[in-house]
Amino acid sequence: MNSSHFSISLHILTLLDKVNGQLLNSEYIAGSINCNPVLVRKELANLHKHGFVQSKEGKGGGSTLAKRPADINLGEVYKAVKQKGLLGESKNEPNPDCPVGKQITQQLNKLYSDAENALIKDLSLKTLKDFSLGFD
């Protein structure tokens, strides 16, 4: 993941929470986010794959939450949405002839994975319901 995926997913989930089971279509959602509907549909496809939303195709179709907001944990959402590591994960290949270069990638990955777990643990303390209640 990077920047926007998590933001967009949370925006979508919040909207779906707020309308209480009503189906929202991708164009409406995109209007709230101010982005392209296809981007929303891709994000919805991922949320669907991970069981957070349900979609209905065809006329009058749209998406709705597949779980109760109190059962949607933000740490889980993060993990579902994440595509690459938060830190690092570059295609850079350090010099294998240098003792530091040879091991740095592995060492950094370990460090990053610990740090990211701390972040996920923090996110896991909150549910969509909590997040959504923060809005007026």
Place this chain on the structure above:
Amino acid sequence: MNSSHFSISLHILTLLDKVNGQLLNSEYIAGSINCNPVLVRKELANLHKHGFVQSKEGKGGGSTLAKRPADINLGEVYKAVKQKGLLGESKNEPNPDCPVGKQITQQLNKLYSDAENALIKDLSLKTLKDFSLGFD
């Protein structure tokens, strides 16, 4: 910050630790990282600004640590290196006419800042010395 800044900075700091006070020039460092020397110099400029390294200009010049490795905390390095928020911080402007769009940026920033603090707290448990000792 994003992806590489932290990785490059840590790579630099680790190299400087390993050579024990010896001056390393940007070309040598770039050779270990396998990137452009100018990129290294930019990263060094930032590390210098935050007091982690010292540089010497001119012939025979280069950089060295400005503190003992045990006094360089990875959480501090992270904060020094970070340029943008870890999550979010996009230029996207949600629809202000939508109740969710109107407040989402603020709500997300709050969430992200909490999560990032958890990550920093985790990184702060480690020093450059600890990190460096992880190498053979």
Place this chain on the structure above:
DNA sequence: TTGTTCTGTAATAATAAAAGTTACAGTATG
């Protein structure tokens, strides 16, 4: 059963961000 309005997905184009490159003034050294 046909027109309409959606989803889902792929292919492509436009835009933005990151990294690399070149260039050069200024500084230390011998």
Place this chain on the structure above:
DNA sequence: CATACTGTAACTTTTATTATTACAGAACAA
């Protein structure tokens, strides 16, 4: 004064992200 660095800026190339277009297939409603 020649050499080898740093520090920085300007510019180019590459890569990643976002937007756009397009269309098959699903659901619905007349």
